[in-house]
Amino acid sequence: MAAIQRRKFDTLIIGAGGGGLRAALKLSDADASVAVVSKVFPTRSHTVAAQGGMNAALGNVLPDNWHWHMFDTIKGSDYLGDQDAIEYMCRAAPKAVYELEHFGVPFSRLDNGNIYQRPFGGQSQNFGGDQAARTCAAADRTGHAILHSLYQQNIRAKTHFFDEYFSVDLLKDDEGHVLGALVFNIQDGKPIIIEAKTTLLATGGAGQLYKTTTNALINTGDGLGMALRAGIPLQDMEFFQFHPTGIAGRGMLITEGARGEGGYLVNGEGERMMERYAPKAKDLASRDVVSRAIATEIREGRGCGVNKDHVMLKLDHLGEEVIQMRLPGIRQTCMTFLGIDPAEAPIPVFPTAHYTMGGIPTNRNGQVVMPVKDTPEEAIEGLYAAGECACVSVHGANRLGGNSLLDILVFGRAAANHIIGYLAENRYHRSMDESCVEKAMQRFERWGKNSNKTGEPVSVLRDELKKVMEEHCGVFRNEEVLKEGVQKIEQLAERMKEASITDHSDIFNTARVEALELENLMACGLATMHSAYARTESRGAHSRIDYPERDDINWMRHTLYSFENGLDYKPVRTKPVSVDSFPPRPRVY
Amino acid sequence: MSQLAHISASQLYWRCRRGMLELDLLLNTFVEAEYNSLTKEDTILFSTMLDYQDQFLLDLLLGKTQSPDATISNLAARIKNACHEKFKLQN
Numbered sequence A: 001m002a003a004i005q006r007r008k009f010d011t012l013i014i015g016a017g018g019g020g021l022r023a024a025l026k027l028s029d030a031d032a033s034v035a036v037v038s039k040v041f042p043t044r045s046h047t048v049a050a051q052g053g054m055n056a057a058l059g060n061v062l063p064d065n066w067h068w069h070m071f072d073t074i075k076g077s078d079y080l081g082d083q084d085a086i087e088y089m090c091r092a093a094p095k096a097v098y099e100l101e102h103f104g105v106p107f108s109r110l111d112n113g114n115i116y117q118r119p120f121g122g123q124s125q126n127f128g129g130d131q132a133a134r135t136c137a138a139a140d141r142t143g144h145a146i147l148h149s150l151y152q153q154n155i156r157a158k159t160h161f162f163d164e165y166f167s168v169d170l171l172k173d174d175e176g177h178v179l180g181a182l183v184f185n186i187q188d189g190k191p192i193i194i195e196a197k198t199t200l201l202a203t204g205g206a207g208q209l210y211k212t213t214t215n216a217l218i219n220t221g222d223g224l225g226m227a228l229r230a231g232i233p234l235q236d237m238e239f240f241q242f243h244p245t246g247i248a249g250r251g252m253l254i255t256e257g258a259r260g261e262g263g264y265l266v267n268g269e270g271e272r273m274m275e276r277y278a279p280k281a282k283d284l285a286s287r288d289v290v291s292r293a294i295a296t297e298i299r300e301g302r303g304c305g306v307n308k309d310h311v312m313l314k315l316d317h318l319g320e321e322v323i324q325m326r327l328p329g330i331r332q333t334c335m336t337f338l339g340i341d342p343a344e345a346p347i348p349v350f351p352t353a354h355y356t357m358g359g360i361p362t363n364r365n366g367q368v369v370m371p372v373k374d375t376p377e378e379a380i381e382g383l384y385a386a387g388e389c390a391c392v393s394v395h396g397a398n399r400l401g402g403n404s405l406l407d408i409l410v411f412g413r414a415a416a417n418h419i420i421g422y423l424a425e426n427r428y429h430r431s432m433d434e435s436c437v438e439k440a441m442q443r444f445e446r447w448g449k450n451s452n453k454t455g456e457p458v459s460v461l462r463d464e465l466k467k468v469m470e471e472h473c474g475v476f477r478n479e480e481v482l483k484e485g486v487q488k489i490e491q492l493a494e495r496m497k498e499a500s501i502t503d504h505s506d507i508f509n510t511a512r513v514e515a516l517e518l519e520n521l522m523a524c525g526l527a528t529m530h531s532a533y534a535r536t537e538s539r540g541a542h543s544r545i546d547y548p549e550r551d552d553i554n555w556m557r558h559t560l561y562s563f564e565n566g567l568d569y570k571p572v573r574t575k576p577v578s579v580d581s582f583p584p585r586p587r588v589y
Numbered sequence B: 001m002s003q004l005a006h007i008s009a010s011q012l013y014w015r016c017r018r019g020m021l022e023l024d025l026l027l028n029t030f031v032e033a034e035y036n037s038l039t040k041e042d043t044i045l046f047s048t049m050l051d052y053q054d055q056f057l058l059d060l061l062l063g064k065t066q067s068p069d070a071t072i073s074n075l076a077a078r079i080k081n082a083c084h085e086k087f088k089l090q091n
Helices: A018-029 A066-076 A083-103 A142-156 A222-229 A287-299 A320-326 A328-337 A403-425 A434-445 A458-472 A479-496 A510-534 B009-015 B021-037 B040-050 B054-061 B070-090
Strands: A005-014 A034-038 A117-124 A131-136 A160-163 A165-172 A178-185 A191-201 A240-247 A264-266 A311-314 A347-356 A367-372 A375-385 A557-562 A566-571
Touching (some): A034 A191, A178 A375, A178 A434, A191 A222, A287 A311, A328 B021, A328 B070, A375 A403, A434 A510, A510 B009, B021 B054, B054 B070
Parallel strands (some): A034 A160
Antiparallel strands (some): A117 A131, A240 A347
């Protein structure tokens, strides 16, 4: 094996979205040497797509309190969220907003100069009382503003960026310490070992698991795959948030606003289908009810189109003037991506995968934790995770709008704080374990010049994986559907071992990148399907038709899935840091 | 302005990976449909456009904002048209 270039840093951060960049900034400002590895240019990370805003109990518009925010988040999580982490996040939220303001994020303002806050679903005053207004936003591009401000601050702080580098695998020695990662330069195909005293995974979610998703193509669960291959379990992967009305076959959202303006859903027989599922609320029923209704219509053969694989959202009865005035963005999106003017024709829609609630288990310091012997949460030395790839768990079984940007910023910062303490006590790099380098190189070279050239194409397997996940682990779940899904995904994982690519060049070999990404997605798919099959209850985003009730006696616990041990479980942390617990109650809005 | 005069299809393809699904679809569709017919000038112009911030690029391609540079506006129209053509066929 030719000598591989090596670089040494105090901290390696994999992923350059909001979580990774927040941590990097804190560390660089504390004089740590920080490497950020990103497969795309940092400001093209998926944080840029977050439009809604960021929750913090500032009380600028209506009275508010971090404790009310905490209650809403726990209730929203369907009591699967860890209450210590949620308390920590809600207490830290105002400070996180003010810090961003100082970094240059142009938050929208009230006339009195204070930060504007908008109301959002799931927010309340007084523990379930009147609507609260808790979401701070920079117009409709909050994620964009945060990402660009953090990137500029990191340039000032001299964070070292490895742009367009792909991370292959974590490097972990026999004693369980994480020593960095093997990465390679997408531009020239050359591998580099980045040795680090501490490594933070901040690679985002895995929405590309599903055929219909709002997520960008980069969201392939890379950190989740790396964790599983390093022997670390993934937590609560069965909880995936779906939006009911994505554009069928494309994925992008048609917001609730379309139905709020009078739009309604029709099935293939021309019926207003929501009357059957929610006679009162009809098309304004909650997201999970509308999503399941669409999936049920399609499964029972009442879908639209040649393949009967979607339903229609009708807006044309509203008239061109109303649509242009109140829903111009939706009209533009439909005309661009469907060639359809919703003022003239209905929009084909299908539930679209939006957010990965599960992920790499961490504590509220961002340390990755896993069960060791009788201890359910033993920290792995040198390894941290933050953001959508992590499961702290503040979202539990269902994430509230406005809490995802908050999560990445609070826990990116918390991880950095803990790392600073760790670096003070661990001043030298541990010796590199060459056997783990060799193992990571084998995975890298699996797709190189000497690899199998006659196997199935990666693109075929990717399409099949997305289809299997959508049909067997989407919004419609029962014993039969999931059991078949487990069989199919196990078969796909076997076929993946023999898959091949035809491009073996070194310069911008995107085929190799996509093969490595598919391995990560396949790992996420296995975790998600197995976890969903085993959980025989309905909680938050995991809805079982055959087990429609929440079962706190048997299932108020976190799922853990690993390659080595299959499924395992650990208790929910129901004890907050300083206040009384919120015991489970029916989640009714 | 980007100095990339001889940029490969795979390099362009990778730089079409963005933070937003809408941009992924628009840009990848354009490269797949039109890379072989791009002139050297087109390629340089397109790689310049790929240096734009995601949100600005999306606004430009969806027609929410206009570029004062006619060559950029024309390219934006070509990208949008490629998307139209592809998805019209799929409907």
